[in-house]
Amino acid sequence: MQKGVRDFLRILEQNEELVVVNKKVNPLHVSALISDSNKAVLLRDVDGYDMPIVGGLVRDTRKIALGLECRHDEIAQRLSNAIQNPVETVIVKDAPLKEIIIGEKDIDLTLLPQIMQHEKDGGPYIGSGVQFAVHETWGKDAGIYRHMFRTQNTMGVDFNSPNDIRLFYSDAYEKGKPLEMAVAIGLHPIELLAADCSAATGLYEMTIAGGLRKEPVEMIPCETIDVEVPANAEIVLECEVLPTGWTTDEGRYGEFHGISGDVKKNPVVKVKTITRRKDAIFHSLIMPWEVYGLGAPNRELQAYNILKAVRLRPKAIRTTVGSCNFFELIVALDNPKPGEGKAAITALMAMMGVKLITVVDDDIDIYDDEQVRWAVALRMQADKDVLIVSNLQAKHVDPSVRSSELPKGQMPTTSKMGIDATIPVGIPRKAYERLQYFNPDNVHLSDYLD
Ligand SMILES: Cc1cc2nc3c(=O)[nH]c(=O)nc-3n(C[C@H](O)[C@H](O)[C@H](O)COP(=O)(O)O)c2cc1C
Structure with missing residues (x-):
């Protein structure tokens, strides 16, 4: 089975679902270019950055089905089976993800190709990050949350919905402690689909990804926080969500319903370490398209379960x-x-x-x-x-x-x-x-x- 996003790009290319652009691209044009195609788009040369950007990876269920190696109308059922038959993760000791390790003093988030996605956005955003955290009672968790660029080593995060990582953060905040959290960029659609799954608190989404794969997801420990991340990630930000609470402006941002959202009050995330592949590929998840691809199987599964009940x-x-x-x-x-x-x-x-x-x-x-x-x-x-x-x-x-x-x-x-x-x-x-x-x-x- 395909492992990381690189295997998936090969499959997309074989199925004529990938457009490759070799010309130099203005970073402000990235979102319009990626949105201009129903295929995934790989921009090899983005002006000012040392890594290519890929977008539109999971913009429809046809592409997700290529990642899962099934038919598009089977995805929700595959997800349902995976939730019922999760597979524990395994730890590996080494991965290309550790080829470059950037310590706290050298963190410079402006070097990542975070881009302005929509005219009214409050700043550049990372849209494709999958967050990993651990709680002493509820165990391990993964979700997908956006990050707004703030300073060289801090970002915003949207913790406004009643999701699990918000629950972990609320608990840490009440105790006056930061929440250790890793952000993995450049994951395969299987891990993205599982992370978007509103699984019961305590059911670790990477075991659902294992259920989809029918084999364990390989995880690797972070360098500076007590959190594991998928070894196949392209880039990982090792972070702390600071115990400031919902005090800092975050937004505006183009939301899933195709309209710009309001400015919200949200916590601040401090980046402590970055690990990455030497030739890392940056997944730029442009709102709203890829949310549609990821959201559909989850929504359809919920409806299926209600009707069966x-x-x-x-x-x-x-x-x-x-x-x-x-x-x-x-x-x-x-x-x-x-x-x-x-x-x-x-x-x-x-x-x-x-x-x-x-x-x-x-x-x-x-x-x-x-x-x-x-x-x-x-x-x-x-x-x-x-x-x-x-x-x-x-x-x-x-x-x-x-x-x-x-x-x-x-x-x-x-x-x-x-x-x-x-x-x-x-x-x-x-x-x-x-x-x-x-x-x-x-x-x-x-x-x-x-
Ligand atoms: C691309 C994408 C971006 C998302 N961004 C956010 C976000 O910024 N804030 C949020 O509350 N939920 C967001 N979600 C939904 C959560 O990822 C989803 O509810 C997930 O189940 C949360 O996981 P958790 O409850 O394990 O933390 C996003 C989903 C996708 C697919």
């Missing part, structure tokens, strides 16, 4: 890129019985942020928008099959929920809609028999061309 039979589930792979779900049910389409809708409305759900039968390919539209056009009766429910939990970043008009601390609510586009009760499947051409599997236009 209420004894429905999901055949396929997908989020849509247009909805930031977050706000919309399309579900195919296996031979749905009367009432099951609407049962699926009401169950999935409980997912925070999901605003639009379409449920179809298993004869519809949910990855083909035209087929889904066809089902909606011919199987839905709006007065019977559209469910609208008001005042459900909302994601605060959605401008239409008017979070800013609410009293401080009050969570916004939203209305949600579900479309039951399964075949209506009493109409036989035969009524939807599709047109067939004569012998379509054996008749090909290409055979008739000169």
